[in-house]
Amino acid sequence: MTSLLDRLLRWPVTAVLWKDVVLETRTKDTLVSVFVFALLSIVVFNFALNPTPQNVAVVAPGILWVAFTFGGVLGLTRSFAVEKERGGMQSLLLTPAGRDSIYLGKVLSIFVFMIAVEVVTFPIFAVIYNLPLAAPEFIPVALLATLGIAAVGTLFSAMAVNTRAREVMLPLLFLPIAVPVIVAAVEASRPAITGEPWGDAIQWLPILGVFDVVFLVICSLGFGYVVQD
C-alpha cells in the first residue's frame, strides 16, 4: 500500500497535490476562508432576497454558485500566495517536471479544496433555503463546474500573483473568462437543486464538460508562459 502510494506520488501532478493537501492540513488557510466566505454569502443573500417557495428555484442556484465562485477566488489567491512567499514557485520550476504537470497539480489541489467546501456548505444551503438535502443530480454539476473554475482560476491566479494588486487582479482576469462555466453551472443546478426533472437543463452538462476540456488544454499550454520570468 505504502509502495503504491509512493509510486503514485512520484507523478509530479500528484506530488504537487499531496504537498498542497499537507500544507492545507497544517494551516487550514484556504479551507477556512473559502468556507466562511461561501457561508456568509448564502446567509446574506437569504436575508437580502428573502426567497419564497415560489421563487427559490429561480434564485437559489445563482446564490449557490456566486458563493462557491467568489469563495473559490479567495482560495485561488491563497494557493499561489503560498508559492510566491518563499520562492516556492521558482523551486517547482527548477524541477524537471513539465509546466503542464505543475499546472494540473495546482488545478487538482484547488479542485479538491473547493469540493471539500461544497460538501460542507451544500447541506447548510439546503437547510437555509428549504431545499432537498439529498440531491445526487447536483454531484456531476458540482464536479464539472468546479473543475472548470479551478482550470481557469489556476492560470489567472498564477498570472495575478506576480502583480502588486493580486487580490484585485484575479477576479478582474478570472471572472469574465469563467462566466460561461458559471452560467452553465447555474442552469444545470436548477433541476438538481429543486428536485424538478432535468428537461432541457441536461444539455448544460456536456457543455460544462466541453468547457472543462477546452480550458484545461488551453490553460495548461499557457501556464508555462505565465510562470516564465
Place this chain on the structure above:
Amino acid sequence: MKNDVNAYVQPGTGHKPTPEGSAAQDSARQGLAPESLAIEVRGVTKSYGRTRVLDGLDLTLQWGQVLSVLGPNGSGKTTLLKILATLTRPDAGSVRIAGMDPDKAASRVRRATGVVMHDPMLYADLTGRENLRFFCRMFGLDGSEERIAESVRRVGMTSRLDQRVGTLSHGMQKRFSIARALLHRPRVLLMDEPESGLDLSAIELMRDVVTATKAGGGAVLLVTHNFDQALGLGDRLAILGRGKVAHEEALRPVQGAAGGKANTTSPEALRELYLKHSGESR
C-alpha cells in the same frame, strides 16, 4: 519519470561508483559530450522593459572549475543565474549547460543543475524531510530517503530534519536550501550568494560542498558579493559591469589544462577593479 542523474558520484559522499552508476554513464544518459563545457554563454542579452540588464554577455565555465562572479547591484548577476537555471530566457544569444540547449532540453538541463537562490525556496509549513521528499518526487528520484540523509548530512542539518522549516533560522533554512539543490546530485551547481545568512561553520560546510562538486568533476558558478569568498573558492573570477563581463581572469592554474596559468593581478588590485566597476554602475 525516469531518473537519469542519480548515478553522479562525488568524492567524500560515501557513494561508491557502480558499473551502471558511473559519472561517464551518467553523462551518456544525459546525452552530454564529455568534452563539452559545463557552461557556455555567448552574446546573451536580456532586457526588462527598457532596462537592458545583460548586454552581449560572454562566459564559459569548464568542468572541474569554480567560477566566482562578482558585480555591483544591478550588474545582471541574478538575471544571468536565472537564465542558466532555465527560469527565464535570454532575448538574444545562446546558452549551453553541460552541452545542452536549455530551450531544447530544459528538463535535462534542470536534472543536471542544482540551484541555490537567495530565497530558501522551501515550504515553511512542511518539515525539512517533507520538503526534501517532495523535491525527490518532483525529480522522480529513486532512493529518496538515502538521498535526503546524504544531502542533509553534507549541510549539517540531520538533527533538524523533522522540524518545520518556518521555525528555523534563515541560516538553517539556507542550509536546507543547499541540501535541496544537492538531492539529485547535479553536475553543475549555480549558487546565488550562498553564504548569506550562514554562520561560520555553515560557510565551511558550503565550501566543502563546492569543493566536493569541483573535485568530482562538476562545475560551480558562484555569484557573490563577498570578495574574499570569491577569491578563496574560485578558480576563475568574472566581474560583471553594465551587463557584460568587465574583467575576467584565472585565479589559480587548472589541473590538466594545457598551459593553465594563475592570475598575475594581486587581490588588492582585483578589489580595486571591482570597486571601480561598482562605482561605474552607480
